[in-house]
Amino acid sequence: xxxxxxxxxxxxxxxxxxxxxxxxxEYQKIxxxxxxxxxxxxxxxxxxxxxxxxxxxxxxxxxxxLNLNEFSNKSWNTCIDTALNTSANVEFLSVMQNSCHQCPxxxxxxxxACQHCIAHPCKLNCPKQAITIQAQRAMINEELCVECSMCxxxxxxxxxxxxxxxxxxACPVNAIxxxxxxIAEIDLDKCILCGRCLLSCPFGAIVEISDVKDxxxxxxxxxxxDVMLAPAVxxxxxxxxxxxxxxxGLKLLGFRNIYEVAEGADIVAELETxxxxxxxxxxxxxxFLTTSCCPSFVYxxxxxxxxxxxxxxxxxxxxxxxxxxxxxxxxxxxxxKIVFIGPCLSKKKEAKDSGGLVDFVLTFEExxxxxxxxxxxxxxxxxxxxxxxxxxxxxxxxxxxxxxTAISNTIKQNTDLNFSAKLIDGINKxxxxxxxxxxxxxxDFDFIEGMCCEGGCIAGxxxxxxxxxxxxxxxxxxx
Amino acid sequence: MKIxxxxxxxxxxxxxxxxxxxxxxxxxxxRLYDVKIELTTCINSCQSKSAQPPYAEFNxxxxxxxxxxxxxxCITAT
Numbered sequence: 001x002x003x004x005x006x007x008x009x010x011x012x013x014x015x016x017x018x019x020x021x022x023x024x025x026e027y028q029k030i031x032x033x034x035x036x037x038x039x040x041x042x043x044x045x046x047x048x049x050x051x052x053x054x055x056x057x058x059x060x061x062x063x064x065x066l067n068l069n070e071f072s073n074k075s076w077n078t079c080i081d082t083a084l085n086t087s088a089n090v091e092f093l094s095v096m097q098n099s100c101h102q103c104p105x106x107x108x109x110x111x112x113a114c115q116h117c118i119a120h121p122c123k124l125n126c127p128k129q130a131i132t133i134q135a136q137r138a139m140i141n142e143e144l145c146v147e148c149s150m151c152x153x154x155x156x157x158x159x160x161x162x163x164x165x166x167x168x169x170a171c172p173v174n175a176i177x178x179x180x181x182x183i184a185e186i187d188l189d190k191c192i193l194c195g196r197c198l199l200s201c202p203f204g205a206i207v208e209i210s211d212v213k214d215x216x217x218x219x220x221x222x223x224x225x226d227v228m229l230a231p232a233v234x235x236x237x238x239x240x241x242x243x244x245x246x247x248x249g250l251k252l253l254g255f256r257n258i259y260e261v262a263e264g265a266d267i268v269a270e271l272e273t274x275x276x277x278x279x280x281x282x283x284x285x286x287x288f289l290t291t292s293c294c295p296s297f298v299y300x301x302x303x304x305x306x307x308x309x310x311x312x313x314x315x316x317x318x319x320x321x322x323x324x325x326x327x328x329x330x331x332x333x334x335x336x337k338i339v340f341i342g343p344c345l346s347k348k349k350e351a352k353d354s355g356g357l358v359d360f361v362l363t364f365e366e367x368x369x370x371x372x373x374x375x376x377x378x379x380x381x382x383x384x385x386x387x388x389x390x391x392x393x394x395x396x397x398x399x400x401x402x403x404x405t406a407i408s409n410t411i412k413q414n415t416d417l418n419f420s421a422k423l424i425d426g427i428n429k430x431x432x433x434x435x436x437x438x439x440x441x442x443x444d445f446d447f448i449e450g451m452c453c454e455g456g457c458i459a460g461x462x463x464x465x466x467x468x469x470x471x472x473x474x475x476x477x478x479x
Numbered sequence: 480m481k482i483x484x485x486x487x488x489x490x491x492x493x494x495x496x497x498x499x500x501x502x503x504x505x506x507x508x509x510r511l512y513d514v515k516i517e518l519t520t521c522i523n524s525c526q527s528k529s530a531q532p533p534y535a536e537f538n539x540x541x542x543x544x545x546x547x548x549x550x551x552x553c554i555t556a557t
Contacts, residue, residue: 368493377488377521
């Protein structure tokens, strides 16, 4: 579900101030950001402003690409100087140790709602005799409790609650572990970079890698950079801003040509349809085919359901497809760079693994902060031309079921074949069961559309706009 | 009919101004019965160094660091 938190606001304010300092070459100002964010005691949001400021410093260090473990004891000035002269050395997702609240591990609590009743269903039904009745209240013996949840289910007052770490609870693939200091840790072998832990942490302790610094340095050195905008971009920077106005804003920031990734998606829809017909519908070489456009979905299959990894489509994702086209046409020669701007965290990894096809990735949130830093109001600008155009088919990729619609339209146009599709709308418990069954050879479909985020890319971890608004605006554009 | 302008320019939108519109639209119509909510592009209040977006404007009065409480207080006061 999409909602705004204080953490989101702080994160965006910090990034905006950092962008402002980097854009104006006022490196001295970076030093001041923690004091601007936490000016005095009255505005403290943790135990004290000193802790607040330390957390903001960590956040900035990480945004600048410094590994927090290496730079925890270095002075603030040294950190900034080093960061400005070195390239990033951080994981795609990491936990800021000093910010992690060390939340309680999964366990059951008996709350004040306990009425000290005569029935004691909690005590009688506990298989481990972990519950005793003391001083007007049932108590759980933590050493005996096996977290079976029986007590919570049978309590007539719903007085027993389950408390889990928000990050652990949000992770669909159990990639959050706890280290010996009780601090959350991300198991990178399991992580699919969906970004849910990052959004769910109430203390903002989980942070992502950022290309903002490197990108601004490249812009300053007059490197020619082309932009590829993901189809979910509509409405991200203001519900009043059009695609052409966003392009105008990007040009003001110093970017060269602005492309819609949806053109890549148009071609992916054609290629993937051919692949589906050849490999599944006509020859039965494969039992079914899955989409390859969502990298988190692809990582999920590769890491957790390896029996069906051959079923992932070999068609490149729209981002890679378009980047290849730009390189092939030599519109984009080696001295020029490409930045992909999208809603997605896992695209950052896909781009790094692309062998130099895509040089930078920004999220909409990061670009929004850049606009704010440069005081660009996108919706007030005179529209500018985009360098390519796309059709509704490709633009639909941003919404769940869009790929299926595009492919079924393509099939209907060219053949009289039928196929049955399964939509994985968000990697969650229910949908993981479908993948698990498929992994064991149980399936009743020819095609899976895999979307890591429920609702599609418009609900990605890097969006600014509410997904329901993006969907409305995108629907208008698709007409 | 009084007009409440909520800025959905890039800077204010980034800090959640659209959430305000959403919440106000869901609210009890009685408090807002003669108020018309308008979305506006940047009203240029965010240009100064000490700016505190998101911004709203009611009856010509600028509300900085706007939240639901501040907006409702401003409406009740006028």
